[in-house]
Amino acid sequence: GAGVSQSPSNKVTEKGKDVELRCDPISGHTALYWYRQRLGQGLEFLIYFQGNSAPDKSGLPSDRFSAERTGESVSTLTIQRTQQEDSAVYLCASSGSGRSPLHFGNGTRLTVT
């Protein structure tokens, strides 16, 4: 079956531009997470969606970052006025209910020049 799909796989943008990253979770998964992974580092939590509940935005590093999710389907992560320190791999994961394990996509590699 299909796993978590992310697009684009690579994105190069100029400093100051806005970017939108897309995540298609596994069908039927109610929970969706965004993480950021800087070069050679572990994963840093950004935001969590569970069904139709209000998202947990506690990991977003600044108000330039926002995310949306329509029901239990696609999510988009938007970074406004990108900065060079935003360069990283942005990973999306989805899971079923409760303590089900997270399944990750292959990420979007963002480079801000």
Add this chain to the structure above:
Amino acid sequence: QKEVEQDPGPLSVPEGAIVSLNCTYSNSAFQYFMWYRQYSRKGPELLMYTYSSGNKEDGRFTAQVDKSSKYISLFIRDSQPSDSATYLCAMSARSNAGNMLTFGGGTRLMVKP
């Protein structure tokens, strides 16, 4: 100090060796422990998922959790070149929303033929 510490490596071993990967953590509320494997330019892939203290074995992989020492380990028997990857430990607390994970920084493993 990070909540989850992991030696970044790289750890280089000959094919067939037993590999030991470890993480220490500071938050005594962590109860769910995971190991993920991440190949270059891919998303993390779940290897092992354990709850509370004890051992869990799956094929060549054994996960150990020692909550009293706040220490978890992953052992790989009969290591293969295909095991060469970055190994990430991750953990969550019962109080965490959903299954929000805190990750270690990852250990890069190289298995030489």
